[in-house]
Amino acid sequence: MIARINRRETIALLGGAAAWPIAARAQPGDRVRRIGVLMPLDGNDPVANTYVSAFAQALAGLGWTDRRNVRMDVLWGGGDINRIRALAQELVGLKPDIIVTAGTAATAALQRETRTIPIVFAGVGDPVAFDIVPRLDRTGGNVTGFASSEPTLAGKWLELLSEIAPGLKRAAIMFDPGAPQPSAYIASYETAARSLKVELIIVPVQSDVEMEMTIIALGREPGGGLVGTDLFTVAHRASIISAAARNNVPAVYARSEFVRDGGLLSYGFDRVDLFRRAASYVDRILRGDKPGNLPVQFPGKFEMVVNLKTAKALGLAVPPSIRLRATEVIE
Amino acid sequence: MIGRREFIAGLGGAAVWPLAARAQQQDDRVRALQMRVLRLLVESTAGTIEGFIREIERQVGWTTQLPWSAGTLDQRRFDGLRLLRQVPPISEFAQLDSSGKEELRLSRLAMPVVGSGTDYSQDPKFTEAVAHRVYYGPVYFRRESDAYMTLSVAGTGRGSGVSVVEVSLLGVWNVVRLLEIGERGVCYVVDSQGRVIAHHFVGLALRNMDFSSLPQVEAARRKVEAARRGTSTGIRTPVMLGKDINGHDVLVAYTMIWGLYWLVFAEIPVEDADSLAR
Numbered sequence: 001m002i003a004r005i006n007r008r009e010t011i012a013l014l015g016g017a018a019a020w021p022i023a024a025r026a027q028p029g030d031r032v033r034r035i036g037v038l039m040p041l042d043g044n045d046p047v048a049n050t051y052v053s054a055f056a057q058a059l060a061g062l063g064w065t066d067r068r069n070v071r072m073d074v075l076w077g078g079g080d081i082n083r084i085r086a087l088a089q090e091l092v093g094l095k096p097d098i099i100v101t102a103g104t105a106a107t108a109a110l111q112r113e114t115r116t117i118p119i120v121f122a123g124v125g126d127p128v129a130f131d132i133v134p135r136l137d138r139t140g141g142n143v144t145g146f147a148s149s150e151p152t153l154a155g156k157w158l159e160l161l162s163e164i165a166p167g168l169k170r171a172a173i174m175f176d177p178g179a180p181q182p183s184a185y186i187a188s189y190e191t192a193a194r195s196l197k198v199e200l201i202i203v204p205v206q207s208d209v210e211m212e213m214t215i216i217a218l219g220r221e222p223g224g225g226l227v228g229t230d231l232f233t234v235a236h237r238a239s240i241i242s243a244a245a246r247n248n249v250p251a252v253y254a255r256s257e258f259v260r261d262g263g264l265l266s267y268g269f270d271r272v273d274l275f276r277r278a279a280s281y282v283d284r285i286l287r288g289d290k291p292g293n294l295p296v297q298f299p300g301k302f303e304m305v306v307n308l309k310t311a312k313a314l315g316l317a318v319p320p321s322i323r324l325r326a327t328e329v330i331e
Numbered sequence: 332m333i334g335r336r337e338f339i340a341g342l343g344g345a346a347v348w349p350l351a352a353r354a355q356q357q358d359d360r361v362r363a364l365q366m367r368v369l370r371l372l373v374e375s376t377a378g379t380i381e382g383f384i385r386e387i388e389r390q391v392g393w394t395t396q397l398p399w400s401a402g403t404l405d406q407r408r409f410d411g412l413r414l415l416r417q418v419p420p421i422s423e424f425a426q427l428d429s430s431g432k433e434e435l436r437l438s439r440l441a442m443p444v445v446g447s448g449t450d451y452s453q454d455p456k457f458t459e460a461v462a463h464r465v466y467y468g469p470v471y472f473r474r475e476s477d478a479y480m481t482l483s484v485a486g487t488g489r490g491s492g493v494s495v496v497e498v499s500l501l502g503v504w505n506v507v508r509l510l511e512i513g514e515r516g517v518c519y520v521v522d523s524q525g526r527v528i529a530h531h532f533v534g535l536a537l538r539n540m541d542f543s544s545l546p547q548v549e550a551a552r553r554k555v556e557a558a559r560r561g562t563s564t565g566i567r568t569p570v571m572l573g574k575d576i577n578g579h580d581v582l583v584a585y586t587m588i589w590g591l592y593w594l595v596f597a598e599i600p601v602e603d604a605d606s607l608a609r
Contacts, residue, residue: 135475136474136475136476136477137472137475137476137537137538137539138475138538150440152438152440152441152442153440153441155441155442156440156441156442158442159442159443192442195442280533284533289534293534294533294534295475295476295533295534295536295537295538296476297476297477297501297533297537298474298476298477298501300419300420300499300501301419302419302439320409321408321409321412324409324412324413324416325412325415325416327416
């Protein structure tokens with residue numbers, strides 16, 4: 001926008017005779033670059049595919065088109081930590097020019113496999129706490145990217161749950177014990193639970209059955225609710241959403257895909273935006289910048305999605321304080 | 332100047348001076364145009380950045396219209412939530428009553444705090460806002476690579492409080508990083524201390540760099556000080572020869588954003604200046 005205004009002014013100034021140099025900066029070379037993409041979710045997950053296409057589209061906008069001057073190999077982890085670790089090894093073995101990934105588990109797995117191939121992550125909870133980078137402004141090594149979240153958000157989810165489900169007494173968090181666990185999030189949940197006078201139930205889960213049992217237990221008495229998400233619960237969200245509906249359990253998730261698929265409420269950063277921004281780092285690195293010189297960036301866009309159909313089915317009135325904050329309302 | 336000298340040297344000096352004089356005139360005109368282009372770039376960029384901050388200021392302004400005694404906490408909470416919804420760069424909103432005590436704090440990232448009563452009556456975000464209506468805090472890094480600024484706006488009536496917001500400056504960087512200046516020119520913004528708020532290159536933008544020793548930044552900061560003391564009417568976008576961070580000669584134009592006292596620079600390697608008008 002700015003560049004365009006200035007171009008016009010310059011042309012006016014020179015009497016229209018001169019043309020502004022178009023894309024005068026370093027151009028992509030002729031060689032086809034290989035981009036390895038490790039996505040932690042399933043290849044059939046439409047949302048995960050949205051991320052990959054947003055990334056590819058942003059990259060094309062920067063002059064890198066799949067099958068013309070770049071080749072993208074996308075591997076899918078299916079929400080399974082062991083599979084993600086095996087795929088990380090496989091992907092590094094392909095010796096791509098650069099690797100793009102998402103999530104703490106996949107990033108950590110890739111980093112174990114290579115200290116030389118540049119890795120750009122779109123979404124790691126706390127890259128310093130997980131030893132992925134030593135500092136945010138000078139990452140130094142082969143890894144950089146876009147941090148995804150903040151531990152204080154855990155308190156936010158609990159607050160929103162108590163707001164949309166008055167009379168909340170117990171809230172459960174389900175997570176995969178095999179994945180890296182951010183203890184800072186638990187601390188934030190605990191602080192919020194104390195101030196909201198809600199009992200916090202922390203449940204490790206590794207199967208659909210365990211998740212279903214947890215949700216049935218929550219629904220047995222009024223006042224039960226569900227908060228938060230991790231890689232495993234995102235991959236298995238269909239069973240969570242349907243169990244929550246059947247057992248009348250309100251839930252607040254960190255990711256909007258839950259709500260688009262029928263969950264009640266979500267609040268978190270815009271992941272599509274993160275993948276778009278990741279393309280800018282891939283572009284810089286393919287043009288010669290060192291990943292260690294690119295600082296870790298933070299989410300700029302947040303989204304709150306509320307599903308009114310689900311609220312109605314649960315017998316909940318969505319309060320105005322949530323309505324006015326919602327970036328998307330599903331009716 | 333440099334260009335002229337080089338040009339004459341190139342033609343073998345004084346022996347060909349009538350020819351050189353004509354070429355020199357032309358060369359001067361080209362140089363003047365190049366300087367004009369740089370000036371326009373820097374002024375329009377500064378205008379966009381100023382617009383970004385002033386728009387936030389305007390949006391915060393309407394949360395201060397009610398005197399503190401009027402209006403319920405619920406109303407203020409709604410105003411705050413709406414503000415966070417409307418203005419994505421704001422990460423936190425707080426309201427201080429007319430004595431500087433915090434009544435309400437809302438955050439995009441954390442739980443709300445009601446009636447903490449924290450005393451900010453001696454804090455510049457309260458005192459400066461009361462004295463001058465608006466206060467722009469120094470740029471700070473919330474985490475090593477995440478630049479923010481505190482902005483506060485006081486209500487106009489007696490007994491009205493002060494609204495305080497924390498503003499992410501990523502939007503400033505987004506203005507600067509997309510700007511193309513000739514082939515290898517760059518734009519950057521520093522605060523009144525010479526610390527980098529935004530730079531065309533991300534590696535220089537998001538890590539709290541200090542540019543105060545660059546000659547153009549030194550010169551500009553002297554003018555900022557004069558403007559702040561009121562001994563000058565401001566900065567009229569000078570163009571000068573400066574140095575880039577690698578010590579190479581650059582042609583550089585700069586201007587100041589009033590109130591914020593931020594400095595916006597556009598620079599291009601001297602030998603590249605021709606690409607400005609190409």
